[in-house]
Structures are given as C-alpha cells and as structure tokens.
Amino acid sequence: MAKKTRKHKYTAIQRKEMVIGYLMLAPAVLLITIFVVIPFIMSIQKSFYEWNFYKEDVWVGIQNFRRILRNKSFQRAVVNAFKFVLILVPTQIIIQFSFAHTLKDLNSKFTNAVKMLIYIPGTIAGIIAGIIFMFIFEYKGGLINQMVVALGFERIAFKTNKFWAIFSIAVPTIWLGLGGGTILNFAGLINIPTEFYEAASIDGANGFHKLIYITIPQMRNIFVLQCIGMTTGTLQMFEIPMMMTGGAPRESTLTPMLYIYNGFRNAGGNMGDTLSGALLMMSIIAIINSFVFTIIKSEKSIEG
Amino acid sequence: MKKVSFIALLLVLVLVIGIFASGCAQKPGDQGNNNGDVNLDDDVNQGDDQTPGDETGDDETGEDTDVTQSKYYGYDYPEGETVTLWSQNFGEIWVNHFSEQVHQYNLEGRGYTIVEEFVAGAAWDERMNAARASGTAPDAYIQSYNHIPAGIRNGYYVPIDDYISKDIIDRMVDIVREMVTFDGKTYAIPILAEPSAVLYYRKDILEAAGYTEPPKTWDELIEMAVELKTDDMYGIGVPYWGGEIGWSTWGMQYGNVGHGPLTDNWDEPWIDDGYREFLEFWKKLYESGAVPEQPLSAYVDIKPMGQGDYVFQICGSWGVSFLINDYPEMWPNVGVAVMPTNDGNQEKTTATIGGWVYVLDAKAKNPEGVADYFTWLLDEAHPERLGQYHVGERFSKAAPFTNVAQWLETQAPADADYVAVINKIASYGQPEAAYPWEISMAIDRMVENVAMGYEDIDTAMEIAREEIAQVIQDYELAGTNPRKK
Numbered sequence: 001m002a003k004k005t006r007k008h009k010y011t012a013i014q015r016k017e018m019v020i021g022y023l024m025l026a027p028a029v030l031l032i033t034i035f036v037v038i039p040f041i042m043s044i045q046k047s048f049y050e051w052n053f054y055k056e057d058v059w060v061g062i063q064n065f066r067r068i069l070r071n072k073s074f075q076r077a078v079v080n081a082f083k084f085v086l087i088l089v090p091t092q093i094i095i096q097f098s099f100a101h102t103l104k105d106l107n108s109k110f111t112n113a114v115k116m117l118i119y120i121p122g123t124i125a126g127i128i129a130g131i132i133f134m135f136i137f138e139y140k141g142g143l144i145n146q147m148v149v150a151l152g153f154e155r156i157a158f159k160t161n162k163f164w165a166i167f168s169i170a171v172p173t174i175w176l177g178l179g180g181g182t183i184l185n186f187a188g189l190i191n192i193p194t195e196f197y198e199a200a201s202i203d204g205a206n207g208f209h210k211l212i213y214i215t216i217p218q219m220r221n222i223f224v225l226q227c228i229g230m231t232t233g234t235l236q237m238f239e240i241p242m243m244m245t246g247g248a249p250r251e252s253t254l255t256p257m258l259y260i261y262n263g264f265r266n267a268g269g270n271m272g273d274t275l276s277g278a279l280l281m282m283s284i285i286a287i288i289n290s291f292v293f294t295i296i297k298s299e300k301s302i303e304g
Numbered sequence: 305m306k307k308v309s310f311i312a313l314l315l316v317l318v319l320v321i322g323i324f325a326s327g328c329a330q331k332p333g334d335q336g337n338n339n340g341d342v343n344l345d346d347d348v349n350q351g352d353d354q355t356p357g358d359e360t361g362d363d364e365t366g367e368d369t370d371v372t373q374s375k376y377y378g379y380d381y382p383e384g385e386t387v388t389l390w391s392q393n394f395g396e397i398w399v400n401h402f403s404e405q406v407h408q409y410n411l412e413g414r415g416y417t418i419v420e421e422f423v424a425g426a427a428w429d430e431r432m433n434a435a436r437a438s439g440t441a442p443d444a445y446i447q448s449y450n451h452i453p454a455g456i457r458n459g460y461y462v463p464i465d466d467y468i469s470k471d472i473i474d475r476m477v478d479i480v481r482e483m484v485t486f487d488g489k490t491y492a493i494p495i496l497a498e499p500s501a502v503l504y505y506r507k508d509i510l511e512a513a514g515y516t517e518p519p520k521t522w523d524e525l526i527e528m529a530v531e532l533k534t535d536d537m538y539g540i541g542v543p544y545w546g547g548e549i550g551w552s553t554w555g556m557q558y559g560n561v562g563h564g565p566l567t568d569n570w571d572e573p574w575i576d577d578g579y580r581e582f583l584e585f586w587k588k589l590y591e592s593g594a595v596p597e598q599p600l601s602a603y604v605d606i607k608p609m610g611q612g613d614y615v616f617q618i619c620g621s622w623g624v625s626f627l628i629n630d631y632p633e634m635w636p637n638v639g640v641a642v643m644p645t646n647d648g649n650q651e652k653t654t655a656t657i658g659g660w661v662y663v664l665d666a667k668a669k670n671p672e673g674v675a676d677y678f679t680w681l682l683d684e685a686h687p688e689r690l691g692q693y694h695v696g697e698r699f700s701k702a703a704p705f706t707n708v709a710q711w712l713e714t715q716a717p718a719d720a721d722y723v724a725v726i727n728k729i730a731s732y733g734q735p736e737a738a739y740p741w742e743i744s745m746a747i748d749r750m751v752e753n754v755a756m757g758y759e760d761i762d763t764a765m766e767i768a769r770e771e772i773a774q775v776i777q778d779y780e781l782a783g784t785n786p787r788k789k
Binding site: 052053054055067070071072073140155158159246247248249251264265 | 429430433436437458459460544545546547596597598599600613666667745749752753756758771774778
C-alpha cells in the first residue's frame with residue numbers, strides 16, 4: 001500500500017522548541033567549527049604547500065605526501081603501529097574480558113574493592129604511567145632488573161632488545177586500559193539475561209558451552225566497540241613509546257604519532273611533511289574503523 | 305562461596321602488590337651503587353629527534369614547570385619599551401646570572417625594559433613553534449649553533465649586523481664568528497661555546513691499575529675499559545642511537561673519517577672507507593662488552609660518572625661543571641682528556657663546538673631594544689657581565705668573545721688542569737653540521753645497525769648511502785651548503 005506523503009507542518013510550539021534546540025546546539029557547533037572543522041580544512045589546504053609560519057607559502061602539490069610516503073622512518077612507524085594493533089587489541093580484549101568474567105562470578109563483598117583497584121590505572125594519565133613503568137623497567141635501578149639480578153640472571157636491556165622494547169610498551173598500555181575495559185566488559189556481562197544461562201543449564205550445557213554460545217555472542221557489541229576504540233587508540237599511540245623507548249631500538253617502537261611529534265619539534269623541518277603525515281594517519285584510522293565496522297557485523301548495532 | 309572469596313582476596317592482593325611495586329622501583333636520583341639510571345627528561349630526549357639543542361632544559365635543574373621567571377619579575381623599573389627574550393632553562397647558574405644581568409640593565413633605565421623567560425628544555429620546541437604560529441614569538445631567543453642554518457633557510461631570523469656594532473662582531477672568537485656567519489651576514493650573538501665530546505675517566509682506577517695516562521687510541525680505550533670494568537662498574541658510557549650518535553659524533557667523523565657524510569657541494573653521499581674504520585670501532589665497543597647493553601643515561605647526562613657507574617664516560621665539556629657542583633666527592637677522582645682517535649693523534653678534530661646563541665626573530669617588534677641589551681651585556685669594559693657566568697660554570701665552556709676569554713684567564717684557578725684540555729679540544733674543534741638533521745639520523749642508524757649486529761658494515765654503509773641520497777633528492781640539497789669552501 002502506497003504511503004501518502006504530505007509536508008509536515010510544525011505547530012507554533014514545535015517551532016519554538018526547534019529554535020530553542022538549535023540555540024542549545026549552537027555553542028557546540030560553533031566550538032566544533034572553530035576548533036575542528038576550520039583547522040581541518042586549513043590542514044588539508046596547507047598540506048599542499050611548503051610552509052613554516054614565517055615565509056610565503058609555496059604551492060608544492062602532492063610533494064609533501066610523496067616525501068612522507070617515501071620516508072623510511074614513517075613507513076617503519078606505520079608498520080609498527082599495525083604490529084602493535086595485532087599484539088595489543090586481542091590481548092587487551094582477552095585480559096579485560098577475563099577479569100570482568102572473574103569479577104562477575106565473585107559475587108562477594110570484595111567485588112567492589114577489586115573493581116575500584118582495577119579501575120585505578122584508568123585514572124592515570126599515559127605520561128604518568130610512562131614514568132611509573134620507566135622506573136620499573138630501568139636498566140640498572142629498575143624493579144624488574146633488581147629482581148632479575150637478585151635471581152642471578154643478566155640485566156634485561158629493555159631499550160636495546162627489540163622483543164623487550166615492545167614488551168615494555170605493551171605492559172603499560174595493557175595496564176592503562178585495564179580499568180575502563182574491565183568495567184565495560186563487566187557492564188556487558190551483567191546485562192546478559194540470567195534466563196539464558198538457566199535455560200542452557202537445563203539443557204545440560206557446561207560452563208564452556210555457556211561461554212561460547214551465550215556469553216561471547218551476547219558481548220559482541222562490547223567487543224566491536226572495544227575493537228574500534230583500541231585500534232584507533234593503538235594507531236595513535238604516543239606517550240608510552242615516547243617515554244619508554246623513544247622509538248628505539250632500530251625504530252622498532254617508533255609510532256606514527258611519535259614520528260609526527262618529532263617532525264613538529266624539529267625546527268628545521270618542513271611543517272608540510274609533518275602535516276601530510278598527520279592527515280595520512282587520520283585517513284588510515286578512518287578507513288580501518290570503517291573496515292572493522294564492516295567485517296564485524298553486529299546484529300544489535302545494525303538493529304539499532 | 306569460600307572459593308570465590310579466596311579468588312577475590314587473591315585479586316586484591318595482586319593488584320595492591322602491583323600498585324605498590326610500581327612505587328618501589330628505585331628513583332633515578334637515588335645515591336649508591338644501585339643508582340637509577342634514567343632521568344625522565346633525558347629519556348624523553350632520547351627520542352629520535354635529539355639534537356644538540358636538546359641537551360639541556362630541565363634535565364639539569366629538576367624544574368617541573370615549563371617557564372621560570374626571573375626572581376625580579378614584577379620589579380618596578382624605570383619606564384621603557386618592553387623587549388622580550390626567551391631562553392631555555394639551563395639550570396640555576398644560568399637563570400640566576402642572566403636574571404641578574406637583565407635586572408642591572410633594566411635598573412639603568414636605557415629606554416627599554418627586558419623581560420626574559422626561562423623555558424624548560426622539554427617544552428622549548430613546542431612553545432617556540434606555537435609562538436611562531438601565533439605571531440607571538442619573543443624579540444630574541446636562544447638557539448644552538450646547529451639550528452642557525454635551518455632557521456635562516458626558514459626565514460626565522462634576521463641578521464644582527466644592522467643593529468649590533470661591528471666592534472662586538474670583531475671581538476668574537478674566530479671559530480665562533482664562523483659558526484654564526486652565513487653569506488657574509490652575522491646571524492647570532494654567541495653566549496658560550498663548548499666541545500661536544502670529551503673523555504672523562506677515573507684517575508684513581510687507572511692509577512691503581514698502573515696506567516699513567518688516559519687512552520689515546522680507540523683500541524686502547526676499549527682494552528682499558530674491558531680490563532677495568534667490574535660487576536658494579538661498566539667500562540664506557542657512550543652516546544646512544546635514536547639521535548645522540550647523530551650529533552655527538554660529528555667531531556669524531558670530521559677528525560677520524562676526514563669528512564662528513566656529504567660531499568662539499570651536498571650533491572652526493574660521502575660514505576667511504578673512512579666510515580668503515582669508524583663503524584669497526586663501534587662494533588668492537590659492543591662486541592667487547594666495554595659498554596653496557598643499554599646506556600645508563602642520556603649522552604648529555606654525566607650523572608653515572610658522578611655516581612661511580614663508569615670507568616670512562618664520553619660527554620660534552622659541560623659535564624665538568626656538573627661533576628664539580630653536584631659530585632664534589634667524586635670530582636677529585638675524575639680526569640678530563642681529549643677523545644681517543646683512530647691513530648692516537650690528538651691534534652686533530654675530536655669534537656664539534658656547540659653551544660648557545662641569541663637570535664633576532666624576523667618579526668621582532670623591538671630589535672633596537674634587543675641590540676641595546678646585548679651591547680650593554682657585551683660592553684668591552686665589562687667582560688665580567690658575561691664572564692661571571694663562565695666562572696659559575698667552572699670554566700667548562702669556552703667564552704665566545706676574546707675580551708671575555710682574556711678576563712677568564714685571570715680568574716681560572718691554578719690547579720684547573722681541565723681548562724687546558726678543554727681549550728685544546730676547542731682549538732681543534734669544528735662548527736657543528738649545517739646539513740639537515742635527517743642526514744645525521746642516517747649516520748645514527750648506520751652505527752646502530754653495525755653495533756647491534758643487525759647488518760654487516762658494507763650493508764649498513766649502503767643503506768646509509770641510499771637514505772642520504774634520498775634526503776638530498778627530497779630536500780633538493782645539491783649546491784645549498786652554506787659553508788661551502
């Protein structure tokens with residue numbers, strides 16, 4: 001049956017409410033326009049110029065992009081970022097889910113205390129976490145190396161050994177994300193109707209079956225959310241690599257954001273290169289997010 | 305239920321222990337043999353962008369704020385046009401000395417009021433770039449010598465010749481004048497000049513082992529370090545990759561290799577057999593176990609030497625003042641020597657001359673005021689106005705003006721042998737590299753590749769050649785060497 005379409009007429013009250021609504025939106029729109037939209041458009045425009053604040057801008061077309069794409073350090077940084085995504089995203093999801101699952105089953109007076117303690121890392125800034133873990137991973141006086149030496153082993157060179165350098169970045173990153181991620185998983189878990197588990201029990205399902213056939217499918221939206229957030233966050237990783245390794249050894253822990261930051265700091269550098277690198281990373285992150293959304297089709301999210 | 309409670313208790317325990325453990329690791333500044341080795345700012349600076357311009361800042365003062373104001377901030381001076389100066393915070397001696405000079409200048413009421421701010425090193429680049437972007441850069445600011453060529457290329461500075469009298473420029477020490485002059489124009493007012501590589505060694509340990517003098521060749525250095533190191537003391541503290549080797553070995557390259565990594569016209573890489581020997585030295589350093597697997601501090605930080613963690617440490621001449629001021633008990637046991645060379649000849653370049661200058665911003669609102677202040681500071685009749693800073697720094701840096709250098713000679717204590725060593729190194733010193741930083745990073749990576757065994761020497765040299773050729777092409781460097789002879 002064909003639907004009749006007619007132009008909707010707003011009442012006077014609705015129009016008044018609309019005006020109020022737009023007025024309420026205006027400050028946010030204004031701020032986003034000033035601090036996000038305009039700089040973004042300017043960035044795109046500037047990326048086609050050679051510029052440095054003091055000289056006339058010189059149109060160079062796509063030269064900045066070609067230069068940054070040819071740059072070996074930037075290439076390594078992008079590859080490193082994806083390596084970190086592959087290492088950190090699944091590891092974090094598994095750890096956070098495991099913690100949340102354990103918490104859910106605790107059902108004791110300690111649960112709140114544990115939740116609070118788990119959440120503490122989430123309240124700490126990345127740079128502070130970096131400082132804490134620098135002390136832990138220090139070569140001579142660090143906690144780990146003191147223990148290693150006490151046990152009669154050689155000190156671990158966290159900055160010069162590729163494996164340990166990645167390890168020294170992965171641990172603080174996982175630690176920082178533990179609080180928020182665990183609470184998010186915990187919220188997702190307690191949201192699963194208990195009837196599902198009761199019905200499964202009646203049908204003879206064991207704990208493993210319940211995990212595979214009820215818990216994980218029901219947590220899909222949480223996992224999608226985490227996957228996107230963590231992928232974006234990992235591709236933008238900056239403070240921890242800067243504090244822990246500075247990109248060493250052999251640029252194996254150099255991340256795109258650290259590279260871009262160093263480019264910005266380098267007074268002799270062309271800002272166009274740096275800007276092009278930042279725009280490229282933004283595009284990569286946007287594409288990855290779209291891709292993740294596409295391949296992990298969440299029924300609930302599709303249903304809205 | 306009991307099982308669940310036990311798990312909860314266990315979780316609480318693990319987390320509590322974890323949180324406390326994070327606070328139990330030894331802090332970097334702790335004293336004793338198990339001293340921590342990392343200074344936060346040093347580590348930040350070990351990023352791949354560390355240049356000579358990063359060698360100071362709050363590394364030296366422990367300041368945790370970005371900007372330090374003069375203790376006379378807010379003082380009621382005679383009326384005058386405001387002139388803004390920015391300097392990095394190079395420590396208490398620097399801040400106190402130049403705050404006092406600015407104060408004395410302002411009291412004279414010469415028509416200008418200088419406002420100088422001291423910015424933490426770690427925040428310097430961000431602040432400068434933000435100020436340039438917003439058009440609020442100070443009238444004049446501090447820069448390291450090696451930043452001058454790039455600053456000129458970018459149009460950040462203007463020459464000072466139109467503002468500063470020729471007499472002041474003529475009084476500059478020759479090598480310093482060379483470092484601040486490009487295309488016949490003078491671009492900076494030098495404050496200090498310091499050799500970037502000096503060998504510090506433990507006199508007491510060498511004497512006990514029967515050595516009467518420090519090593520003169522690379523081989524001797526490695527042999528002595530391997531022989532004298534102990535379980536509690538490493539052999540040699542050397543610069544690390546990620547930027548440090550890129551700049552701190554400029555002098556080693558010029559003196560031992562015979563040239564830098566670019567041809568004089570900057571049109572081709574120049575990585576020849578001279579670099580092979582240079583790379584073999586780095587390879588031997590690591591293979592022999594003379595150096596720790598991971599350095600105990602940033603290159604600019606002499607702290608491990610002060611704490612007795614090294615037999616030898618390579619650091620800039622600034623290390624002297626830190627050892628004297630911060631480690632007075634260790635200082636009598638420390639000797640200062642010329643960096644060993646490939647052939648033992650120490651009468652050639654072993655270090656570049658780095659240091660700090662003031663540049664005049666291209667958008668300065670009051671260049672006349674800047675000129676008036678520096679004309680006052682560098683008054684020929686008052687060498688102490690700059691010289692007292694060098695006294696405070698224990699003569700660890702060379703004065704950039706002849707009259708100040710002469711005045712300092714009258715002030716130096718008779719037993720300060722190290723002054724002669726530093727002056728000798730400086731006399732053979734060369735200006736810091738003027739080529740883009742990316743070239744230095746290619747050398748840095750080449751050394752890392754060889755020292756850590758990632759590549760053999762030939763492959764590492766070939767990689768460096770390719771990287772440098774790419775930089776030459778990308779930045780259109782051919783024919784742009786501002787110091788082409």
